[in-house]
Amino acid sequence: FHISDGQNMTGVTVGLRGMNGDERSVLSLIAFTAPKLPGGKITQGQIVTSEKFLGSHKFEPGTTDESTKRTVGQIVRDLRVKHGCPILSDSEGYWIPQTLQEANDNLMKLEQTVKARVSSSFETYRELLKAFKLTPSRYFEEHGKLL
Numbered sequence: 155f156h157i158s159d160g161q162n163m164t165g166v167t168v169g170l171r172g173m174n175g176d177e178r179s180v181l182s183l184i185a186f187t188a189p190k191l192p193g194g195k196i197t198q199g200q201i202v203t204s205e206k207f208l209g210s211h212k213f214e215p216g217t218t219d220e221s222t223k224r225t226v227g228q229i230v231r232d233l234r235v236k237h238g239c240p241i242l243s244d245s246e247g248y249w250i251p252q253t254l255q256e257a258n259d260n261l262m263k264l265e266q267t268v269k270a271r272v273s274s275s276f277e278t279y280r281e282l283l284k285a286f287k288l289t290p291s292r293y294f295e296e297h298g299k300l301l
Contacts, residue, residue, distance in 0.1 A: 155185070155240055155250055166240045173237060179205050180229045184241055184248045195247030198223045 155166045170178060183204060188196040202208065202222045208229070230248060233239040242251050242260045251257040276298045283290050 166238070168237055168239050173233075176205075176208055176225075176229055177233055177237070180208070180226060181233055181239060181241075184230075185250050188247065188249045193246055195244075195249045197247040198226045200247070201226050 155168065180201060183196055183201055188194055208222050208225050230241055234241055240250060240257065241248055242257060244260065279294065
């Protein structure tokens with residue numbers, strides 16, 4: 155993949171070695187099909203429709219699209235974490251960024267989302283500790299100071 159910083163092209167090398175067939179299929183859809191779609195993004199639903207075998211199990215009839223969507227989410231996570239794929243996402247779908255600015259903008263939104271969720275969770279945690287008169291975890295209290 156090549157991502158531009160506005161002046162130069164930056165290469166992101168992703169090795170296909172070690173990827174399973176599901177990972178290759180999903181990566182192919184994100185890298186090659188998404189750019190051709192309106193908005194340049196592909197949704198979990200579109201991936202499920204295209205790759206009907208994802209998340210299905212021969213001996214477990216009744217697999218739903220929801221379980222397949224969870225499988226797609228796990229595959230995307232594995233592509234990012236295990237294989238270093240530069241896949242971005244938002245409420246509109248998955249895509250490979252074209253510029254470093256696009257990647258930075260998406261990561262700043264993700265950072266804001268994570269901070270908000272963690273802050274809300276810590277608030278709930280502390281209120282429940284008070285309600286049940288429990289002793290707080292030192293680990294959580296130390297990390298909570300960072301918020």
